[in-house]
Amino acid sequence: MPETDQRKTAAPDVRNRLAIALDVDDLVEAIRIAKDVRPWFGVAKVGLELFTAAGSDAVVELQRVGYRVFLDLKFHDIPTTVRKAARVVGAVGANYLTLHASGGTTMLRAGVEGLAEGAANAGLEPPTALAVTVLTSEETAPDAVLTNRMKHAMEAGCGGIVCAATDLAHAKQIAPRLTTVVPGIRPPHGDNHDQARASTPDAALQAGADLLVVGRAVTSAPDRVAAAAELLGSLNLERRAGSGDALSSSR
Numbered sequence: 149m150p151e152t153d154q155r156k157t158a159a160p161d162v163r164n165r166l167a168i169a170l171d172v173d174d175l176v177e178a179i180r181i182a183k184d185v186r187p188w189f190g191v192a193k194v195g196l197e198l199f200t201a202a203g204s205d206a207v208v209e210l211q212r213v214g215y216r217v218f219l220d221l222k223f224h225d226i227p228t229t230v231r232k233a234a235r236v237v238g239a240v241g242a243n244y245l246t247l248h249a250s251g252g253t254t255m256l257r258a259g260v261e262g263l264a265e266g267a268a269n270a271g272l273e274p275p276t277a278l279a280v281t282v283l284t285s286e287e288t289a290p291d292a293v294l295t296n297r298m299k300h301a302m303e304a305g306c307g308g309i310v311c312a313a314t315d316l317a318h319a320k321q322i323a324p325r326l327t328t329v330v331p332g333i334r335p336p337h338g339d340n341h342d343q344a345r346a347s348t349p350d351a352a353l354q355a356g357a358d359l360l361v362v363g364r365a366v367t368s369a370p371d372r373v374a375a376a377a378e379l380l381g382s383l384n385l386e387r388r389a390g391s392g393d394a395l396s397s398s399r
Contacts, residue, residue, distance in 0.1 A: 158380050163190030166380075167218055169331070169363030171195050175202040175209060181367055182213050188376040191243075193218040193361055204240040216243040218361075222280055224248035227258035234259040238266025238275055244329075246310060249279035249297035256304030276307035278329055281315065291318055298322045308358070313347030316355040331361040349383055 158166070168189040170178040175198070182192055192215040194206045199221060202209075207217045219242040223230045230247065237245050247259040260277045267275050279301035281294055294315055301309050301323065308327030311319050319328055330352045349360055362379065369375035 157187035157377075158190075160190065162380075163188060164216070165190075165359055167191035167193045167329075167359055167361045168366065169193040169195065169220075169361055170198055170206075170210075171363055171367070173197050173201045175206055178202070178206065179209055179213065181372065182210055182215060184373055185366060185376045186214060188380050189215070189362075191216045191218050191359065193220050193363075194242075195220045196222075207240050207242050211241065218242070218244040218246075218278075220246045222246045222248050223259055224251045224255070227255045230255050231258035231262035234262030234277070235266035235269075238263040238268075238272070239270040240266075241270065241272055242275055243273075244276045244278055244308075246278045246280050247306070249281050249300050249309070253300045253303045256300055256306060260305045276327065277305075278308045278310050278327070279304070279306045280310045281319075282311065294318055295322055298326075301326065313352040313355050313357060316352070316357060320356050327358045328356060329359045329361065330357040331363075333360045333362045333365065349379060353383065 166189045168182065168185050168191070170181060170192055172178050172181070178198055192210045194210070194217060198206050199219065207219070210217050219237055221237070223233055223245070224247070230251070234245060234247070245259070245263055247256050249256065256277070256279055263275050263277050267273065279297065281297045294311070295318070298309060298319060299322070306326065308329055309319060309323065310329045310331065312332060313330050316328060316330070330347065333347060333349050333352060349362070352360055366372050366375045366379060
């Protein structure tokens with residue numbers, strides 16, 4: 149890993165609020181990126197691209213590097229299929245799994261139960277099921293749709309939701325106890341790419357986000373180590389973590 153300025157590295161409770169999105173199709177490259185930015189990130193997000201390429205090996209190898217692993221697979225199918233697939237994810241040892249809230253309460257509950265069952269059978273800590281509300285690539289998110297999907301998540305027993313930063317105020321009113329995960333994080337004046345509702349990290353934190361998902365702003369930077377350090381430098385996470393609102397490693 150390139151040499152880093154230790155004064156800019158993050159404490160463990162701060163790292164647990166930052167997830168690096170490893171959207172590549174090669175596990176070796178994913179691990180290389182993960183090692184480079186480990187001083188600033190405590191969670192690694194594995195999406196469909198990397199999981200299709202590497203499968204459960206991605207979870208195992210990233211945990212060896214020291215990450216909690218967030219499988220962003222957005223399950224959406226009949227409840228029986230979701231339950232069985234989530235059971236496999238729980239047994240593999242992933243810490244978080246996304247399910248599409250548009251699938252409704254019954255489907256979400258099947259995912260929650262399958263995830264917990266798989267982990268229990270493997271003797272692992274209970275993972276967190278995250279209900280995806282409205283994708284950040286969508287330009288609008290009507291309050292009625294958000295409300296319904298958040299209610300589905302609560303009724304199903306999900307531990308958190310995934311939403312845009314612009315939806316956080318509404319989310320905190322409807323589901324104040326759920327962990328809020330915000331993707332589409334970009335630095336000020338950065339390229340939004342295909343994110344219609346991107347946010348700066350500081351704006352998302354001020355709005356109440358618990359976990360920020362950062363991808364191309366760091367992984368595609370000419371110097372990703374410098375980009376990660378700069379990202380942390382733009383935040384006041386040290387103070388926030390000290391006030392007790394850092395994302396708990398048990399979530």
